[in-house]
Structure formats: structure tokens, C-alpha cells
Amino acid sequence: MKNQRKKRTLFTQKICRFCSEKIQHIDFFDTKLLKPLISERGKIVPSRISGNCARHQRQMTEAIKRARNIALLPFSVEH
Amino acid sequence: MRNYQSILILKPDLDEAQVDQSVEKITAIINKFGGSVLKLDKWGKKRLAYRVRKNKFGYYLNVYHTCEPREVPKLEKEYQLYELIIKYLVIRLEESDIERVMSQEPVESVIKDDEGDEGNNSSESSDDDE
Numbered sequence: 398m399k400n401q402r403k404k405r406t407l408f409t410q411k412i413c414r415f416c417s418e419k420i421q422h423i424d425f426f427d428t429k430l431l432k433p434l435i436s437e438r439g440k441i442v443p444s445r446i447s448g449n450c451a452r453h454q455r456q457m458t459e460a461i462k463r464a465r466n467i468a469l470l471p472f473s474v475e476h
Numbered sequence: 477m478r479n480y481q482s483i484l485i486l487k488p489d490l491d492e493a494q495v496d497q498s499v500e501k502i503t504a505i506i507n508k509f510g511g512s513v514l515k516l517d518k519w520g521k522k523r524l525a526y527r528v529r530k531n532k533f534g535y536y537l538n539v540y541h542t543c544e545p546r547e548v549p550k551l552e553k554e555y556q557l558y559e560l561i562i563k564y565l566v567i568r569l570e571e572s573d574i575e576r577v578m579s580q581e582p583v584e585s586v587i588k589d590d591e592g593d594e595g596n597n598s599s600e601s602s603d604d605d606e
Contacts, residue, residue, distance in 0.1 A: 422576065426483070426519075426538070467483050467565045468534065471525040 411448025415457070423456045425463035431470060435461065439471040477542050479514070479574040482506075484555065485534035485563040488521055495535060498560050502539065505554045511543035515578065529562045540569070540577055 415423065423430065434442050434449075434457060441461055444454040464470040486498055495518070503513050519536035528534065543551060548566060555564040569577070 422573075463565070463567065465525070468485065468524040468526055468528055468563060469522075475526065 413450040415453040423460045425460040479569040481567045482539045483565045484537040488533035509547040515540040
């Protein structure tokens with residue numbers, strides 16, 4: 398019984414932040430929305446960490462890549 | 477005829493008159509290829525995430541327009557040749573996208589963002605020159 402309880406606490410379900418806010422479309426120029434989803438180094442945070450659902454993760458990666466193209470988000474952090 | 481979104485980054489050191497002039501020029505370019513401007517937002521001067529042609533800042537313009545699909549490469553070529561544009565991005569929009577765009581207000585975070593950045597402008601850019 399003890400083991401079972403431990404396991405349950407390990408796998409808490411993360412919630413997709415776009416689903417919870419009911420965002421239908423992710424604008425690539427909405428940097429405020431996208432900034433929390435890139436790491437310190439400018440990498441895209443994987444869904445296993447951010448907890449985003451697959452659909453929103455796909456939309457989000459596209460948005461971030463477009464934002465990078467137009468210098469709204471960095472490809473990598475400058476030194 | 478399809479709907480497109482063009483994001484253009486102009487040189488940062490332009491005054492209002494020059495910006496208006498370039499807006500006119502860009503409208504003329506779009507009209508030249510049989511398109512028409514649906515909506516034009518000025519996002520103003522913003523900090524760039526990385527340097528573009530040695531510029532750390534850029535004046536962003538966001539244009540929603542129509543264009544003939546086969547004229548898009550020519551349109552992009554015109555953008556490249558226009559010396560005040562340092563970077564551009566043309567994106568195709570679906571019908572549903574354009575309806576959403578026309579009804580909604582410009583995203584506030586985009587505009588708010590640059591106000592904070594501009595305050596740091598002078599000090600940071602001077603550091604860079606050294």
C-alpha cells in the first residue's frame with residue numbers, strides 16, 4: 398500500500414496552459430505568451446516538462462519558430 | 477487571391493515622417509502586385525532578440541494584406557530591395573485567420589513590451605559600441 402501511494406504522488410498530471418486558458422490560436426507575435434516556454438538558453442521547453450498537450454505543443458513550436466525568424470525571440474542567447 | 481501577413485522590421489533611427497513615408501511605399505509595393513492592405517499596425521521601436529544588420533533595435537510594422545500567390549516571391553524581392561527594411565516575414569493566412577484578425581484588437585503585450593525596453597535603450601546601446 399505504501400508503494401502505491403508513493404507512485405501516485407510521483408505522477409501528478411500536468412495541465413496544458415493553453416487548454417486551461419481556452420486559447421484557440423497561438424499568435425507567434427504574442428511574446429508574453431511564448432516567453433515562459435523557452436528555456437534560459439532559448440530552447441523550446443519539451444511538453445514533458447511544460448505539460449502542454451500535443452496539439453498545443455505543435456502550435457506553440459511553430460509560433461516560436463516564426464517568432465525567431467522575425468527577431469522577436471532568440472535562436473540562442475548571446476554572450 | 478489569398479490573405480497574407482507581412483511583418484517588416486524597419487531601421488530603428490527613423491523619424492515619424494520617414495516611417496509614414498515607408499508605410500506609403502510598402503502600400504504601393506503591395507498594390508503594385510494586385511494586392512490591397514487590409515490592416516496595418518505600427519508596433520513601434522522594439523528590441524530585437526538578436527542583431528540584424530548590426531541593429532539592436534528595429535521599428536516593427538505588421539501588415540495584413542491580400543496578394544496573388546504567384547506574386548509573393550516578387551513581393552519579397554521588393555522588400556529585400558527596399559533599403560529601409562532590415563528584415564521581413566510573409567505568412568499565408570487562412571480565411572478563418574483573417575476573420576479573427578480583423579475582429580480582434582492588436583495584441584497588447586507586443587506594444588507594451590517595447591515601452592519597457594526603450595527605457596533601457598540608451599545605456600545598453602552605448603555599452604555595445606565600446
